[in-house]
Amino acid sequence: MIKNISVRFLIIFAAFMVAGFFSIQSLYRSMQLNQEVERFNMEVSENIDSLSTLLARLHTDTLLTALSLQKRVEQTPQNGKKRLSSDIFFNTLEEFSLKQMKQQNLLKHLQTLKEEWRGYIDLRKKLHLTLKSGKKERIQRELLSYMIAYNNLSHNLTDLKHHYIQEFNGHVDKLREQAMNSFYIGIVIAVSTLILLFFLLMEVNSINRKLQSYLEEKELFQQKLASANRALTKYSEELENEVKKRTDEALEHLMKNPLTKLHNRLSFVKRLEKNSRASVAIFNIDRFQSYNDLFGAKVGDRIIQEYAAYLRKTIPYLYEIYHLQGDEFAIIETDKKSSATFLAMVKRVAELAKEFHYSDENGSFILQASIGVCIDEKQPLTKADMALKKAKNSNDSLVIYSENLVKKQKYLENITMTKVLSKALKDGRIVPYYQPIVDTRTGEVHKYEVLARLIDENGLVIPPAHFIYLAKQIKLYSELTKMVFDRAMKSIEEHGLHLSINLSADDIHHLPTRDYIIDRLAMSGHSDHLTFELLESEEAKSYEEISAFIHRVKQYGAKIAIDDFGSGYSNFAKILKLKVDYIKIDGSFIKKIDTDADSREFVEIIHRLANNYNLKTVAEFVADEAIYNTVRGIGIDFVQGYHFGKPKPLAQIIEPEERKSGPKEVKTESGEPQDMVWD
Numbered sequence: 001m002i003k004n005i006s007v008r009f010l011i012i013f014a015a016f017m018v019a020g021f022f023s024i025q026s027l028y029r030s031m032q033l034n035q036e037v038e039r040f041n042m043e044v045s046e047n048i049d050s051l052s053t054l055l056a057r058l059h060t061d062t063l064l065t066a067l068s069l070q071k072r073v074e075q076t077p078q079n080g081k082k083r084l085s086s087d088i089f090f091n092t093l094e095e096f097s098l099k100q101m102k103q104q105n106l107l108k109h110l111q112t113l114k115e116e117w118r119g120y121i122d123l124r125k126k127l128h129l130t131l132k133s134g135k136k137e138r139i140q141r142e143l144l145s146y147m148i149a150y151n152n153l154s155h156n157l158t159d160l161k162h163h164y165i166q167e168f169n170g171h172v173d174k175l176r177e178q179a180m181n182s183f184y185i186g187i188v189i190a191v192s193t194l195i196l197l198f199f200l201l202m203e204v205n206s207i208n209r210k211l212q213s214y215l216e217e218k219e220l221f222q223q224k225l226a227s228a229n230r231a232l233t234k235y236s237e238e239l240e241n242e243v244k245k246r247t248d249e250a251l252e253h254l255m256k257n258p259l260t261k262l263h264n265r266l267s268f269v270k271r272l273e274k275n276s277r278a279s280v281a282i283f284n285i286d287r288f289q290s291y292n293d294l295f296g297a298k299v300g301d302r303i304i305q306e307y308a309a310y311l312r313k314t315i316p317y318l319y320e321i322y323h324l325q326g327d328e329f330a331i332i333e334t335d336k337k338s339s340a341t342f343l344a345m346v347k348r349v350a351e352l353a354k355e356f357h358y359s360d361e362n363g364s365f366i367l368q369a370s371i372g373v374c375i376d377e378k379q380p381l382t383k384a385d386m387a388l389k390k391a392k393n394s395n396d397s398l399v400i401y402s403e404n405l406v407k408k409q410k411y412l413e414n415i416t417m418t419k420v421l422s423k424a425l426k427d428g429r430i431v432p433y434y435q436p437i438v439d440t441r442t443g444e445v446h447k448y449e450v451l452a453r454l455i456d457e458n459g460l461v462i463p464p465a466h467f468i469y470l471a472k473q474i475k476l477y478s479e480l481t482k483m484v485f486d487r488a489m490k491s492i493e494e495h496g497l498h499l500s501i502n503l504s505a506d507d508i509h510h511l512p513t514r515d516y517i518i519d520r521l522a523m524s525g526h527s528d529h530l531t532f533e534l535l536e537s538e539e540a541k542s543y544e545e546i547s548a549f550i551h552r553v554k555q556y557g558a559k560i561a562i563d564d565f566g567s568g569y570s571n572f573a574k575i576l577k578l579k580v581d582y583i584k585i586d587g588s589f590i591k592k593i594d595t596d597a598d599s600r601e602f603v604e605i606i607h608r609l610a611n612n613y614n615l616k617t618v619a620e621f622v623a624d625e626a627i628y629n630t631v632r633g634i635g636i637d638f639v640q641g642y643h644f645g646k647p648k649p650l651a652q653i654i655e656p657e658e659r660k661s662g663p664k665e666v667k668t669e670s671g672e673p674q675d676m677v678w679d
């Protein structure tokens with residue numbers, strides 16, 4: 001329905017005009033019909049009657065002449081006059097038939113009659129000449145032919161008049177029908193227009209009544225709108241508080257290891273943050289990876305659980321035991337006055353640890369442990385870890401950190417690795433490896449994560465854990481980042497891959513590196529194939545710089561993911577402000593998700609939070625079918641891990657059937673290749 005009143009009034013006016021047009025047309029056709037009837041009477045009926053009269057007169061004159069009753073009645077001038085009069089009659093009938101009735105059949109009939117009339121006149125002349133000759137036999141023959149022609153002509157004249165009347169009646173009926181149709185159409189349009197006008201006037205009246213009500217409601221609406229704005233502001237504040245609350249709850253859940261229920265590395269680090277100096281002891285089960293590989297992950301889990309219970313029985317309850325990772329545990333003492341007591345307790349535990357027996361259906365054996373200790377030191381975790389590494393590489397089960405302990409060894413290692421790294425950068429042997437990220441809905445590869453590898457001169461593949469930290473120390477880190485990033489972009493541009501690449505806070509804060517990445521994106525036509533993974537475990541110097549970087553790269557179509565979510569210090573509220581696209585849940589929670597209820601609950605919480613804000617979730621370290629089915633059942637969007645493929649060089653991704661045996665990778669102490677790019 002047309003809502004504009006003015007337009008509808010114009011439509012009604014136009015409808016009245018159309019109704020008037022059809023009414024005038026009906027009147028015009030009625031007048032035309034009367035004129036047609038008068039003209040038919042004048043030009044057809046009277047002409048045919050006159051022609052019949054002329055024929056009868058000629059016939060009477062001919063008979064009188066034949067009977068010799070009036071031999072001189074028929075004169076040539078009179079014949080010429082009659083002939084001239086018959087031509088006028090025929091021409092008038094032809095003109096009427098052609099212009100008014102447009103009937104070809106009547107014209108043909110009229111033409112035939114015209115020819116018969118001429119034949120009749122010729123026979124009549126011939127009969128007169130025969131009468132003058134006085135030959136009776138010839139007169140009889142000519143008279144017989146004349147009578148036949150007369151009878152035919154008289155009959156055809158009558159038949160022509162009948163046909164004209166019949167055709168004209170059909171023509172008149174058609175005109176009358178057209179006139180009536182125009183009249184009825186005009187009446188229908190006029191009545192419809194009046195009905196429309198009636199309803200329109202009612203609507204105008206209704207609008208006038210509603211207008212006043214609308215003005216009153218408008219004022220009331222403005223008041224409600226102001227109230228709604230105040231309520232929305234309050235709701236936004238409540239929502240922000242709820243997000244903060246849920247983030248804090250999730251972080252609280254992160255504080256414990258799902259396997260042993262002991263406080264985890266995150267909790268340990270947070271406690272260290274509150275103290276500038278501390279004493280730390282780290283316990284690591286010797287050759288644990290061998291047991292895990294030999295008997296399987298489930299046996300390995302039981303060993304970890306029983307060893308944690310053994311430590312809890314051995315170590316006084318005064319000390320909190322922390323499960324840092326895998327087969328590694330730690331205790332801490334923050335009181336300097338108790339350092340000597342702490343060291344004595346650790347030495348006693350080291351002696352008792354030699355007696356830890358483990359047995360199951362696979363057999364019985366004694367587990368040994370290496371212990372690294374630092375006493376009242378800054379950065380105690382790092383230094384205790386150095387002592388632990390020294391213990392694992394020596395015959396001593398317990399090593400106490402000192403400055404001279406690892407300085408020389410570390411110095412030599414750094415010199416060697418510096419040469420290897422510098423030469424690799426110069427030769428272009430820092431290469432990207434690619435690990436598939438799979439869509440849980442389709443089971444197809446969604447994209448690949450780029451993982452840096454150093455290929456030494458002997459073809460050995462070295463993971464980043466062995467050279468990234470050194471690269472930062474010797475100022476080669478930015479060159480390494482640029483090389484990996486540039487090669488990843490080339491693989492996108494040449495092969496159309498969709499890639500995800502790790503980026504550290506140092507990369508973003510370093511202006512030349514940041515500008516190089518943005519310039520490279522600007523020159524590429526495939527920037528929308530790239531996702532940047534930001535490490536959540538890294539402390540950012542400036543959230544403003546990171547936010548500005550994210551905004552800039554998103555302009556080129558790139559996406560943003562938060563990597564290792566759950567392992568660092570950020571909270572969900574800050575992540576929301578960064579406007580990221582993906583959250584990659586830390587692998588420490590995914591590894592045990594099929595057997596540990598706490599891990600599953602944590603992952604479900606993170607997935608629900610992400611889903612509420614339209615963020616996609618990625619599960620890392622999916623090692624088997626059971627873990628995959630669990631995360632898929634939760635609703636995780638994408639998965640990544642050895643169950644779907646190990647990191648491979650580009651050639652094996654592009655040509656999966658070729659070069660399946662790549663160079664051998666260096667493994668970390670845990671026995672698994674290091675998959676992180678920058679840590």
